[in-house]
Amino acid sequence: MRVRPTIAFHCISALLTGLLALACSGASQVRAQVEPRQPIQIRFAFDRPIDAGAAPVLLASASGLFGSEGLAVATEIAGGSADAIARVASGAADFALADINELIRFRGKSDAPQVKAVFVLYNQSPYAIVARKSRGIHALSDIEGKTLGVAEGDLSIRLWPALAKRNGIKVANVKQNRIGAAVREPMLSAGQVDAVTGFSYLSAVNLRDRGVPADDLAVLRFADYGCEAYGFAVIVNPAFAARSPEAVKGFVRALIAGTHLAIKQPARAVDEVISRMDGGSRDLELERLQTLIAGNILTAEVRRYGIGGVDPARLDRSIAEVGEDFKFGKRPSAADIFDDSFLPPPDGRLIN
Incomplete structure (x- = not known):
C-alpha cells in the first residue's frame, strides 16, 4: 500500500515540531536553573x-x-x-x-x-532606673522620697507602676520630673535629679561617657527586680x-x-x-x-x-x-x- 506524500509530509512535520518543542522546553528548564531568581x-x-x-x-x-x-x-x-x-x-x-x-x-x-x-x-527588656549612689540610691527601695527624671516618650516608665507594686514601693512617694530626652543624662550628671528612667545599655553607658564614675552609678534593671x-x-x-x-x-x-x-x-x-x-x-x-x-x-x-x-x-x-x-x-x-x-x-x- 502506497502512502500519500501529503500524509508522510504531515507526519514528519508533526514529529519535527514535537522534537523542537521538547528541545525548547529543555532549554527553558536549563535557563531557569542557571539564571538566579530575583531577590x-x-x-x-x-x-x-x-x-x-x-x-x-x-x-x-x-x-x-x-x-x-x-x-x-x-x-x-x-x-x-x-x-x-x-x-x-x-x-x-x-x-x-x-x-x-x-x-x-x-x-x-x-x-x-x-x-x-x-x-x-x-x-x-533593657528598662532600668539609673541612679547616683552619691544621692543615696543603692537599691530600688531607696527610690522613695527621691526625684526621678522621666524623658519624653520613655517607655520604661510605663512599666514602673507594675514594678513598684511588685516591690512594695508607693509610686506617690517618688516625684517624677518630666524632662527632654536630650537633657536626661546631663541633669543626672549635674545632680538636678536623683535618678532617671531609660535603657540600661543607653543611659548608663552615656553617663559613664560623660565622666560619671562607674562606682557612683546604680543601674537598677527592671529584670533584676522581677519584671518579666x-x-x-x-x-x-x-x-x-x-x-x-x-x-x-x-x-x-x-x-x-x-x-x-x-x-x-x-x-x-x-x-x-x-x-x-x-x-x-x-x-x-x-x-x-x-x-x-x-x-x-x-x-x-x-x-x-x-x-x-x-x-x-x-x-x-x-x-x-x-x-x-x-x-x-x-x-x-x-x-x-x-x-x-x-x-x-x-x-x-x-x-x-
Whole structure:
C-alpha cells in the first residue's frame, strides 16, 4: 500500500515540531536553573536612629546572610516603636524592630490590625532606673522620697507602676520630673535629679561617657527586680507573612546568624554600626553592644532554650504588667502577640 506524500509530509512535520518543542522546553528548564531568581525586596524599619542595638541586623546584611536567603533588605528609621508598628500595620514596612511591650499596647486596642512578633531579639527588656549612689540610691527601695527624671516618650516608665507594686514601693512617694530626652543624662550628671528612667545599655553607658564614675552609678534593671517583660522584637506585616512565609522564615534564619556573628565578633559588628552613624564613637558603641549582649540578648533562658522564642506563660504575665498602666480595649493573649511558626527548631536557635 502506497502512502500519500501529503500524509508522510504531515507526519514528519508533526514529529519535527514535537522534537523542537521538547528541545525548547529543555532549554527553558536549563535557563531557569542557571539564571538566579530575583531577590524578594524587604522594607525593614528600625524604631530609632542606628546604635549598637542594630548590630545583628546590620551584620546580617553586610555579611550577605539576607542575600543567601534570597532577600534584599532596605532599612529605614521610624520615629519610635509606635511609629515602627504603625508602618508595619499599614504595609509601609514589611518588618520592624520594635519594643514588644508597645506592640502589646497596640494589640490591646479592640480594632487593632493583627500585627505579631516573629522573633524576640532582646530576651530581657533593657528598662532600668539609673541612679547616683552619691544621692543615696543603692537599691530600688531607696527610690522613695527621691526625684526621678522621666524623658519624653520613655517607655520604661510605663512599666514602673507594675514594678513598684511588685516591690512594695508607693509610686506617690517618688516625684517624677518630666524632662527632654536630650537633657536626661546631663541633669543626672549635674545632680538636678536623683535618678532617671531609660535603657540600661543607653543611659548608663552615656553617663559613664560623660565622666560619671562607674562606682557612683546604680543601674537598677527592671529584670533584676522581677519584671518579666521581653524587649525588642521583629514584627511583620500580616499580609506579607501570609503571602511570603518562606521569606519570613529566611529573614529569621539570617537574623539568628547575624546575632551569632555579633556575639562572636563584636568589634566587626561595631564597625558596621559606626559606618551607619554620623559621628559615633567606636569605643562607646562597643561598650554598648557588650552591655546589651550580656544583659539582654544572651540570657540564661536563651542559653538553655535558644534565641528568638518566648515562654507563653511568661509573655502572658508580662501582658498583665503592661495592663497596670494601660487600659486594654481587649486584652491580648500571648498568641495575639507572638507567632512561633516562622522559627527554626530549638537546635537551630542555640547560641554557644
